[in-house]
Amino acid sequence: ETGVTQTPRHLVMGMTNKKSLKCEQHLGHNAMYWYKQSAKKPLELMFVYSLEERVENNSVPSRFSPECPNSSHLFLHLHTLQPEDSALYLCASSQVAGGQETQYFGPGTRLLVL
Amino acid sequence: GDSVTQMEGPVTLSEEAFLTINCTYTATGYPSLFWYVQYPGEGLQLLLKATKADDKGSNKGFEATYRKETTSFHLEKGSVQVSDSAVYFCALSDQGGSEKLVFGKGTKLTVNP
Numbered sequence: 001e002t003g004v005t006q007t008p009r010h011l012v013m014g015m016t017n018k019k020s021l022k023c024e025q026h027l028g029h030n031a032m033y034w035y036k037q038s039a040k041k042p043l044e045l046m047f048v049y050s051l052e053e054r055v056e057n058n059s060v061p062s063r064f065s066p067e068c069p070n071s072s073h074l075f076l077h078l079h080t081l082q083p084e085d086s087a088l089y090l091c092a093s094s095q096v097a098g099g100q101e102t103q104y105f106g107p108g109t110r111l112l113v114l
Numbered sequence: 115g116d117s118v119t120q121m122e123g124p125v126t127l128s129e130e131a132f133l134t135i136n137c138t139y140t141a142t143g144y145p146s147l148f149w150y151v152q153y154p155g156e157g158l159q160l161l162l163k164a165t166k167a168d169d170k171g172s173n174k175g176f177e178a179t180y181r182k183e184t185t186s187f188h189l190e191k192g193s194v195q196v197s198d199s200a201v202y203f204c205a206l207s208d209q210g211g212s213e214k215l216v217f218g219k220g221t222k223l224t225v226n227p
Binding site for chain 1: 148150155156157158159160163203207214215217218219220
């Protein structure tokens with residue numbers, strides 16, 4: 001499989017559930033990202049991992065917990081979410097070499113919190 | 115901080131019409147500029163990019179020129195097709211070594227046969 005894959009593609013969860021989103025990149029990149037895409041709002045960068053270290057956390061609530069066990073995999077652990085967290089969650093990867101590298105996106109996970 | 119402003123949508127065109135989607139940016143340095151496209155039910159795909167002033171990015175009949183003097187990166191296509199219906203995002207990546215992309219709000223394009 002090529003590119004950036006995300007599972008599941010769709011997820012419905014209650015506010016008391018715990019779930020995880022998975023992202024895998026097959027491009028040999030060394031940086032990975034989580035974005036949130038809500039209706040009528042610009043894409044919001046949530047987390048950045050570069051060389052498996054978290055380098056950016058854009059004031060994301062603690063109910064979102066990222067994990068990057070290696071350069072090819074990225075997880076987003078979810079617990080006690082709120083209905084306003086319903087959105088499309090996009091993963092991306094890039095090869096960091098000096099800035100301005102192109103990011104490649106996965107298809108996203110459509111999350112609905114009831 | 116850095117920001118991207120793109121024209122509000124939605125944009126509706128007939129097949130073979132000319133397309134322009136305006137994008138302007140604010141940045142402290144010399145960013146790279148991107149257009150991404152999101153087809154229904156899918157993630158973002160890179161459409162084209164330009165890394166320095168006066169560069170022209172092109173792909174699939176789409177073009178955009180990096181205009182430093184007007185801080186713009188307008189997307190154009192001479193003859194749109196129904197299959198071009200999607201949401202288009204303008205974005206910039208700053209020069210400072212940050213891996214951060216700043217996106218515009220997106221412009222939804224619908225092309226009718």
